[in-house]
Amino acid sequence: MKTETTIQGLNAALASARLARKTIGFVPTMGNLHEGHLSLVREAKKLCDVVVVSIFVNPIQFGPNEDYDNYPRTLEADSHLLADVGCDLLFAPTVQQMYGDHVRKTSVVVSGITDLLCGQSRPGHFDGVATVVTKLFNIVQPNTAFFGQKDWQQLEVIRAMTRDLNLPLDIVGVPIARAEDGLALSSRNGYLTEQQRQQAPVIYQSLLAAKQSLQSGEDLSVVLQNIRDTLQQAGFEIDYVEAYTPHLQSVQQFNQDIMLFVAAKLGQPRLIDNLLVKYIPN
Ligand code: PAF
Numbered sequence: 001m002k003t004e005t006t007i008q009g010l011n012a013a014l015a016s017a018r019l020a021r022k023t024i025g026f027v028p029t030m031g032n033l034h035e036g037h038l039s040l041v042r043e044a045k046k047l048c049d050v051v052v053v054s055i056f057v058n059p060i061q062f063g064p065n066e067d068y069d070n071y072p073r074t075l076e077a078d079s080h081l082l083a084d085v086g087c088d089l090l091f092a093p094t095v096q097q098m099y100g101d102h103v104r105k106t107s108v109v110v111s112g113i114t115d116l117l118c119g120q121s122r123p124g125h126f127d128g129v130a131t132v133v134t135k136l137f138n139i140v141q142p143n144t145a146f147f148g149q150k151d152w153q154q155l156e157v158i159r160a161m162t163r164d165l166n167l168p169l170d171i172v173g174v175p176i177a178r179a180e181d182g183l184a185l186s187s188r189n190g191y192l193t194e195q196q197r198q199q200a201p202v203i204y205q206s207l208l209a210a211k212q213s214l215q216s217g218e219d220l221s222v223v224l225q226n227i228r229d230t231l232q233q234a235g236f237e238i239d240y241v242e243a244y245t246p247h248l249q250s251v252q253q254f255n256q257d258i259m260l261f262v263a264a265k266l267g268q269p270r271l272i273d274n275l276l277v278k279y280i281p282n
């Protein structure tokens with residue numbers, strides 16, 4: 001596996017693949033890789049000739065009181081994991097390489113679906129994501145890009161942006177990778193103390209219980225309140241527990257397929273998860 005840190009180096013490394021019209025699969029990440037990221041790379045390998053992974057902790061998607069400075073940077077270990085899973089090219093640019101010294105005058109802003117869920121508690125976050133992902137798409141020029149469904153709202157934002165701007169690539173969403181006890185894998189799980197790690201699967205358990213209640217006919221608002229109560233009793237500080245359609249339209253009742261979304265803090269770490277609940281008319 002090759003590693004490039006500059007756009008020029010990346011272009012040189014991809015030149016022959018581009019000339020031979022090989023398909024390029026792209027997995028953008030912020031590093032500190034875990035099985036969730038590796039499942040994206042495996043999916044990319046299935047569908048594309050050449051797989052590029054980027055590792056870039058993007059400063060403009062972090063709020064002033066968030067964990068940009070402390071975000072785990074584990075490039076050496078990440079490179080080994082990527083090489084093992086068959087990644088062809090790692091692109092690990094510096095902030096200077098991505099943003100230069102000039103004042104950036106352009107942002108990519110996706111409206112509407114960025115105002116809810118994580119958009120409410122992390123103002124500006126999705127502008128930072130959409131902007132860096134557009135830049136990375138322009139740099140790598142992939143045929144297909146792969147994103148985890150754990151960040152469902154991010155995936156919807158990227159799909160909307162790709163469609164609205166006619167970006168010439170396909171977007172693939174890959175199912176959430178979970179630990180054996182159900183906790184959705186996340187780089188932020190590394191911040192959990194041993195005791196918090198024991199409590200953390202309560203999020204997924206409460207989502208599964210909610211799914212069962214909904215499918216047995218329980219009212220949506222009651223089910224959402226039950227999730228909130230369960231999480232609060234387990235020591236979580238809730239950011240949101242909400243339901244939307246898979247395309248993030250609001251829903252009042254369970255009369256179509258819906259997604260349940262949770263974001264909650266357990267001490268410092270903020271964890272998110274989601275679950276699709278299929279509507280089965282009787
Ligand atoms: O999901 C992430 O890791 C980041 O938001 C992304 C898509 C790599 C953009 O920085």
